[in-house]
Amino acid sequence: MSVDLKQNYFALFGLPVSYTVDRATLDQRYRELQRLVHPDKFASAADQERRIAMQQAAQVNEGYRVLKDDLARARYVLELRGHRFDDERNTHQDPEFLMEQMELREALGDVREAADPFASLSGILEQVDARLAALSAELDAQLVADAAIPEPALMAVQRMQFFRKLAQEAQELEADLEDEAG
């Protein structure tokens, strides 16, 4: 029984493998684990222990990063179930979704010309956030059963990726606008 650095993150955090994760529990487990392994707990230890502690703490941090993020966690659960993501290849998406994407992108492109750019941006961000929340709820429902990988879940993950990218671009634009406004 040695330390397995590739140990599944859910097991590391003492949680069942599931897309649905209670955030408060996850946060609490994270703090508990870091209290055990953080290098500061080994400040006067020998080099070897400090190295191991650092690796363990890095592993806990990585696990926390994946498990607390909806998209990363969804991908991780699917990978644990044997799915291999090929980011070059897109799942077929229906025309309504593609249309909405285009409209949102256009709206983002028009923000600078809007009467109130900030209001128009926050409108877009709200819409994107609502979509992301709906997709997360969908994954909660899709990823309950063990082993099987439902096609709609893969599609939801891919949509989530689209919206995330859009949200990121919107935030970058917001940052630029704020800096320009002073």
Next chain:
Amino acid sequence: MALLQISEPGQSTAPHQHRLAAGIDLGTTNSLVASVRSGQADTLPDAEGQHLLPSVVRYLPTGEHVVGFEAKAAAAQDPLNSIASVKRLMGRGVEDVKTLGAQLPYSFVPSDSGMPRIHTAGGDVSPVEVSAEILNVLRARAELSLGGELTGVVITVPAYFDDAQRQATKDAAKLANLNVLRLLNEPTAAAVAYGLDQKNDGVIAVYDLGGGTFDVSILRLNKGVFEVLATAGDTALGGDDMDRVIAGWIMQQAGIGDDADHKQMRRLLRDACAAKEALTDADSVALNIELMNGSHWEGALTRAQLNELIDPLIAQTLSPCRRALRDAGLKVADISEVVMVGGSTRVPRVRERVGEFFKCSPRVDIDPDKVVAIGAAIQADVLAGNKPDDEMLLLDVIPLSLGIETMGGLIEKIIPRNTTIPVSRAQDFTTFKDGQTAMALHVCQGERELVSDSRSLARFELRGIPPMVAGAARIRVTFQVDADGLLGVTAREETSGVQASIQVKPSYGLSDTEVETMLRDSMTHAHDDMGARRLREQQVEADRVIEALQSALATDGELFLADDERARIEAAAAELDSLRRGDDHRAIKRAIEAVEKASADYVARRMDANIRKAMAGHAVEDFK
């Protein structure tokens, strides 16, 4: 072996011995040292009762030097030999210095290491050596007032310091003969000083405007855990810049041309700083400026005028505040408190604008000059092992993204900014020529897409890749950032398992050899002996290893070890114990490594068991 010492709260293993530890705030303008005595963290004064040590070192033609107030007082007459604001040069290259050169009136000489040296009457010095002199004075002060040698120190750095700047700070500590327990981010240190005082849980913002650096950190506090959610800043923005715009305004008003010499500039900056400080309480301050021809110019600066002059600088600090909030995924409304840190937050206009931005009135109850050193002292006390049951834990982040250069001078990000440290990420590379046995990697830090817009950290050369056809080798390079925010790189060829050797060429820092040479030189001056120092270090480490191992074996050796394993570990420990009494530091080092090797599995098993035990308490069916 503290890993072997994980114990239940209240069950300390060894009889407790108080270890002397200190927190050091190595500032642009002033530095401080603080320590926890009788449970109370306080800054330590010098013999004259002064807590602040001006971060100024004056080099004299005799080869001697003075540090602090005396050096600061001489700065106006002897600007080229009185080195101030050296923090701005830490981890910087010759190119950066050209940009900063207009602001810092020193004669720079290029050096082999890419780190500029400053020409003084007492010889050429590097910024690292200048910083080490400041640290030396603080160490001596702490050892005098605490009555013994320091076991270790926590040194604070701006959260926004990049890897090169952190490494330079650590090198300075090494030169000053200090054992660094941790490089701690200044805003985090301030949060500790406030947090432990208040015992409040929530999300706080720390706004830290010092003499030459600006940081903002957003932290979540939860039962002693300080989790930095995001940090942002500017390592070349501070009170010094306010002084410069005020000096510029005076020059304009007094008709002083751009040809003012070093002495005149130093005097102007000193007067500007004094005016700024006076305007903290007064609405207007009279100015009497001595001109080069000996005549005087008289005028006045009002607070309203000052506010107008510094508003653009304050605006420059608010943009990082917005970025930190956004990176943390939070809104202004989520911030329950704003803590003000750094002497420049005494300026009323700064408090006003920050209060407006965060929509709450900023906390200023701990002296903004001392709060960072106090927080560092609290952390040093915990890390030295004086509070074994302490709940405090600091989780910090990397301030700037780390990446490597790819085709076309572009950067591929490996670790994005605001990732919690320690962190480890691997990336696979392959060879592009048949029989290729070496490979070069260029590591950069920054947010921009282009290598030319980023900080070059180091060039790594991997050697010893087994010759194969192009594209067949799989070289896994692991980037690791430790809890100090310092980068380490390891590489391994995965198909053959060969560990590639890495040669590091820091872009701006000193190489290990250079540090070693400087250390040896400084030792010769101090009539100390390098060998004796190495021996002492290894003996301390040997004691640590043996003591921890014995206590672990007594606790659960039976549980985790087969008889033959235990025999091997004990044999290695016995060998170490006998060599420890000798005077061969290399042999002791080898024996320590042998003990570590023999006990590696044991250590890992204990660690693993601890995690499992902790998590098993949560009764989860999936937990195997």
